[in-house]
């Protein structure tokens with residue numbers, strides 16, 4: 001078992017005019033990484049930001065914070081090199097957005113980033129499985145991608161459990177509607193990378209929310225290792 005509990009706030013629901021400060025605030029409150037949502041208005045019905053913003057954030061925040069880029073874009077191939085140059089650490093693309101996942105994973109790796117592979121709620125985990133041996137992280141979406149603040153889809157948990165049973169050391173991330181009321185389901189199913197947007201960013205006490213989420217995942221990982 002080589003994975004660990006990590007909490008990555010999604011800054012989508014923060015004051016975007018204060019993005020650098022909001023990212024700093026999240027890191028100071030105990031975030032393990034930052035989950036940056038890139039939307040192109042085509043793959044999803046919303047627009048956020050692209051690599052120029054990522055470059056500014058990297059310059060402002062310094063080399064340390066790990067940037068997990070959630071690329072909700074059509075033709076994800078076109079942004080690999082610009083994102084790597086901007087200082088992204090992990091490039092998480094959607095399986096639904098490409099016809100050649102294998103080649104894209106190779107390009108991401110060659111550009112020096114880790115490769116993440118995401119699936120929307122309507123995509124089966126069996127479709128992701130052939131690539132699981134080549135990626136650094138699988139992202140199981142627990143809402144339809146496009147917006148923060150949506151309701152957690154508990155019926156996605158069998159996908160997480162199945163992935164954990166088949167790929168015991170893979171990083172598995174959940175994203176969408178995850179907070180104190182849904183974290184137990186995610187942790188029990190086997191997720192270890194937890195994206196949380198509104199539950200963390202809109203809280204009066206983000207430090208406590210991050211600590212709570214992390215403790216639940218740590219306990220589930222410990223329990224799983226004892227059960228083996």
Ligand SMILES: O=C(CO)[C@@H](O)[C@H](O)COP(=O)(O)O
Nearest residue numbers: 145146148149176177197198
């Ligand atoms: O990728 C997405 C939405 O498409 C997410 O990263 C959300 O931004 C997470 O926000 P909450 O659902 O936790 O508020």
Ligand SMILES: [Fe+2]
Nearest residue numbers: 010037070175
């Ligand atoms: Fe996301």
